[in-house]
Amino acid sequence: MTGADKRLRVLALHGGLVLVLFALQFLLPDYDHTNFTSIMVLATYAMGYNILVGYTGLLSLGHAMFFAAGLYGAGMGVYYFALHPVLAFVIGSSAGLILAALIGLIALRTTGVAFMIVTMMFAQAAFLVTLYFNDVTHGDEGLTLTQAARGFDLLGWHVDLTNPALRYNLALSLFTGALVLCLALVRSPIGRVLIAIRENEERTRMLGYDARHYKLLALSLSGLLSGAAGAAYVLFFGYVGSSFAAIQYSIYPLLWVLLGGVGTVVGPIIGTLLMFYLIEISRDHMSSYMIVVGIMLVLLVLWFPKGIAGTIRARWWGWIP
Amino acid sequence: MTFLSTQALTRSFGGIHAVAGIDLDLRQGEIRAIIGPNGAGKTTFVSMISGRVEPSSGAILFEGEDITALRPWDRVLRGIVYTFQITSVFRNLSCFDNVALSVQRSLSKGRAIWYRPDPAEVTAAVDSALHRVGLLTRSAELAGELSYGHQRLLEVAMGLALQPKLLILDEPTQGLSEQEIADFCSLVKEIAAGATILLIEHKMDVVMELAHRITVMNNGTLLAEGSPDEIMANLDVQRAYLGT
Amino acid sequence: MDLGPHLLLALLEGCVAAFVLAVTALGLSLVFGVMRIVNVAHGEFFMLGAVIAWWITSLVPDAPFWGFMLALVGAPLAVGAIAVAADALVLRRLNYQPEATIVATIGLLYILQQLVLSIYGPDARPVVAPIQFRIVFPWFGYSGYKLVAVGAASLLLLAAWYGVTRTKFGLIMRATQFDRETAQAFGVPVKRVYAAVFALGAMLAAVAGVLVVPLQQAHYLMGLDPLLLSFIVVIIGGLDSLKGTLIAAFVIGISDGIISVFFSPTLAKIIATLAVALVLVFMPNGLFGGKAR
Numbered sequence: 001m002t003g004a005d006k007r008l009r010v011l012a013l014h015g016g017l018v019l020v021l022f023a024l025q026f027l028l029p030d031y032d033h034t035n036f037t038s039i040m041v042l043a044t045y046a047m048g049y050n051i052l053v054g055y056t057g058l059l060s061l062g063h064a065m066f067f068a069a070g071l072y073g074a075g076m077g078v079y080y081f082a083l084h085p086v087l088a089f090v091i092g093s094s095a096g097l098i099l100a101a102l103i104g105l106i107a108l109r110t111t112g113v114a115f116m117i118v119t120m121m122f123a124q125a126a127f128l129v130t131l132y133f134n135d136v137t138h139g140d141e142g143l144t145l146t147q148a149a150r151g152f153d154l155l156g157w158h159v160d161l162t163n164p165a166l167r168y169n170l171a172l173s174l175f176t177g178a179l180v181l182c183l184a185l186v187r188s189p190i191g192r193v194l195i196a197i198r199e200n201e202e203r204t205r206m207l208g209y210d211a212r213h214y215k216l217l218a219l220s221l222s223g224l225l226s227g228a229a230g231a232a233y234v235l236f237f238g239y240v241g242s243s244f245a246a247i248q249y250s251i252y253p254l255l256w257v258l259l260g261g262v263g264t265v266v267g268p269i270i271g272t273l274l275m276f277y278l279i280e281i282s283r284d285h286m287s288s289y290m291i292v293v294g295i296m297l298v299l300l301v302l303w304f305p306k307g308i309a310g311t312i313r314a315r316w317w318g319w320i321p
Numbered sequence: 322m323t324f325l326s327t328q329a330l331t332r333s334f335g336g337i338h339a340v341a342g343i344d345l346d347l348r349q350g351e352i353r354a355i356i357g358p359n360g361a362g363k364t365t366f367v368s369m370i371s372g373r374v375e376p377s378s379g380a381i382l383f384e385g386e387d388i389t390a391l392r393p394w395d396r397v398l399r400g401i402v403y404t405f406q407i408t409s410v411f412r413n414l415s416c417f418d419n420v421a422l423s424v425q426r427s428l429s430k431g432r433a434i435w436y437r438p439d440p441a442e443v444t445a446a447v448d449s450a451l452h453r454v455g456l457l458t459r460s461a462e463l464a465g466e467l468s469y470g471h472q473r474l475l476e477v478a479m480g481l482a483l484q485p486k487l488l489i490l491d492e493p494t495q496g497l498s499e500q501e502i503a504d505f506c507s508l509v510k511e512i513a514a515g516a517t518i519l520l521i522e523h524k525m526d527v528v529m530e531l532a533h534r535i536t537v538m539n540n541g542t543l544l545a546e547g548s549p550d551e552i553m554a555n556l557d558v559q560r561a562y563l564g565t
Numbered sequence: 566m567d568l569g570p571h572l573l574l575a576l577l578e579g580c581v582a583a584f585v586l587a588v589t590a591l592g593l594s595l596v597f598g599v600m601r602i603v604n605v606a607h608g609e610f611f612m613l614g615a616v617i618a619w620w621i622t623s624l625v626p627d628a629p630f631w632g633f634m635l636a637l638v639g640a641p642l643a644v645g646a647i648a649v650a651a652d653a654l655v656l657r658r659l660n661y662q663p664e665a666t667i668v669a670t671i672g673l674l675y676i677l678q679q680l681v682l683s684i685y686g687p688d689a690r691p692v693v694a695p696i697q698f699r700i701v702f703p704w705f706g707y708s709g710y711k712l713v714a715v716g717a718a719s720l721l722l723l724a725a726w727y728g729v730t731r732t733k734f735g736l737i738m739r740a741t742q743f744d745r746e747t748a749q750a751f752g753v754p755v756k757r758v759y760a761a762v763f764a765l766g767a768m769l770a771a772v773a774g775v776l777v778v779p780l781q782q783a784h785y786l787m788g789l790d791p792l793l794l795s796f797i798v799v800i801i802g803g804l805d806s807l808k809g810t811l812i813a814a815f816v817i818g819i820s821d822g823i824i825s826v827f828f829s830p831t832l833a834k835i836i837a838t839l840a841v842a843l844v845l846v847f848m849p850n851g852l853f854g855g856k857a858r
């Protein structure tokens with residue numbers, strides 16, 4: 001297959017995905033319409049997670065802190081300071097980026113299992129912080145943003161973030177932006193080095209690369225996307241509480257990415273979509289619905305470690321980035 | 322000014338001296354072979370030069386500058402390139418991507434992390450490195466699917482693409498066939514036109530064909546040094562190494 | 566109450582917490598030490614111990630003492646059997662690859678916890694202590710059962726210490742820990758040793774759960790706290806060191822008791838988790854552990 005041919009297929013696959021998601025808004029019933037809005041936001045979070053685990057080979061068990069940084073950064077900005085939603089979004093995304101860079105300076109001195117535990121501990125501390133400052137965060141009860149606070153005027157046109165159609169398309173834009181960023185990253189010289197670090201870090205260093213800088217960059221970008229997803233989530237749905245910072249929200253992106261395919265650009269949305277509905281359906285039938293999370297984790301690790309897109313790449317479409 | 326010199330370079334692991342106070346001088350442009358029995362400390366010694374292993378004491382001077390404290394990746398940028406004894410190409414990447422990693426590194430020397438070298442220039446340099454080792458036709462294949470001999474050649478191509486001033490080859494002919502060894506020797510001679518080569522090698526015929534000078538190590542120390550003829554005539558060497 | 570008696574109470578409470586924590590953390594430490602895996606489901610074995618103890622004691626409502634004795638034997642055995650099954654069905658198939666194993670044990674955590682939720686329900690249920698006397702201090706009375714629990718825990722710790730350092734199984738375990746391949750070459754049945762160690766670790770957590778249940782009530786979410794505390798203990802104590810684990814358990818158990826009396830427990834936990842992360846990054850052998858091999 002020639003390079004141009006490959007580029008065309010990559011464009012067709014990912015462009016097609018965005019078009020399908022665009023078209024779906026006219027077909028989906030209300031209930032699923034809202035679900036898809038969350039799924040696209042959560043998939044952005046999953047793509048951020050995937051930059052670190054899939055393309056750099058660092059498994060984090062603490063990404064909830066970056067997601068929560070976005071949620072609280074944007075949410076508290078609007079709640080307490082009545083910030084412009086766009087500014088709140090920028091602040092939330094930056095909070096994810098900055099927190100990730102700071103954590104990275106410390107945590108990236110470790111690798112493998114130690115990195116997993118260190119990120120988990122930092123995230124647990126962050127979760128406890130949201131509980132400790134109960135006066136400000138309202139802990140589990142959380143903060144609810146009013147409809148008025150989530151609207152603004154743009155060029156004489158009133159933007160209301162509680163409007164489902166608008167929200168859907170903004171979520172789609174966020175998702176598309178993340179998709180383009182990931183595609184560009186993976187195909188860039190930086191992406192090549194990140195993959196090399198995943199495959200063999202020592203060899204990469206002996207090719208003249210200071211792996212620490214690249215890992216910090218990957219973690220920061222990962223934090224940026226996670227923060228952006230968190231900020232969008234609170235602006236679209238108007239609520240932030242401590243449960244978003246709990247360990248469960250660090251496990252979810254791991255599960256989404258494992259199911260969809262670690263180290264693939266389309267994997268995160270596939271995994272998020274399937275898990276979202278799997279959990280929704282089991283929630284309707286039993287109170288112990290989180291058992292599907294446990295069962296899926298074990299099954300995936302045992303029998304399906306490449307995930308859906310990863311398996312498709314290994315068996316049929318070697319060109320999937 | 323000597324090109325590379327080590328001064329009393331020492332490395333001990335838990336009280337045992339793997340390398341004990343080696344002084345070595347390399348002239349620019351020479352092919353130097355290091356020989357010695359297994360466990361003589363050859364790999365540890367060159368690993369200190371490349372920066373993979375930190376010395377316990379001693380100093381390394383490269384082009385007149387003390388590089389003892391320099392991190393391995395910074396040494397690569399100065400032109401000290403190491404090719405691994407155990408083949409460690411990126412098995413899941415194509416040959417092209419393997420070499421491209423080296424090329425983009427040497428093209429973005431001194432630039433910011435997000436600098437993007439001209440893709441056409443990268444492709445041209447990758448093709449040229451692959452061409453030099455005879456792997457151009459396998460550019461798109463996964464490195465892990467190459468034969469062992471070809472993986473060793475890819476390893477050399479990755480080294481070449483870094484534009485080394487000093488290329489360290491650690492047992493490069495291990496596991497190669499007769500014909501591959503012959504081809505490899507002519508490749509090394511060709512490379513030597515533009516770079517200094519430090520070669521660890523067990524096969525004496527390869528050493529005799531390539532080396533300008535030979536250093537013999539035993540038990541972490543320097544046993545002898547001289548031209549190939551002098552080394553062949555040296556009785557100590559024969560007892561310690563050649564076993565006759 | 567004056568500061569003195571207040572401190573005595575805090576110390577006693579800390580002591581109880583420390584001994585129970587030491588038993589739980591010892592299980593985690595053994596599994597990590599020998600098998601080189603981090604068992605995130607460890608806290609669920611603790612919870613299972615407590616819940617099964619509730620179930621067993623509820624079968625003999627008229628004889629709380631004998632019911633509890635039965636639970637003290639039965640609950641760890643049942644949890645050990647679950648652990649052996651988990652080892653055979655999941656961990657062994659992953660060849661104990663460290664990262665995959667963590668993910669799998671996270672899965673195991675949810676499976677065990679949610680199974681208990683669906684069978685046992687969301688309520689916290691009390692277990693009557695097997696003995697009912699109170700020790701009377703001049704300032705306050707203190708539950709005699711707590712002191713019995715401390716005694717039982719210290720006996721267990723002594724037994725574990727003896728088992729690891731003085732018995733043949735302990736020797737085999739340490740040989741496997743030191744070098745798995747060589748141990749295998751010398752005829753050590755590594756698979757069976759791993760299964761036994763994983764079960765032993767789980768049983769220690771389960772016993773701790775049984776000892777705690779008369780003080781705490783059994784609840785399906787009770788495994789998270791002991792898990793985090795055990796992590797903290799094992800990391801601070803040094804990942805490879807049983808002695809360090811024990812020292813750390815006492816330092817953390819007692820200081821947690823004291824700090825929680827005087828400060829907010831949440832703040833204490835924030836400081837502890839941050840400290841643990843930093844220890845793991847900057848002193849990977851722990852504060853009390855020896856040098857790495």
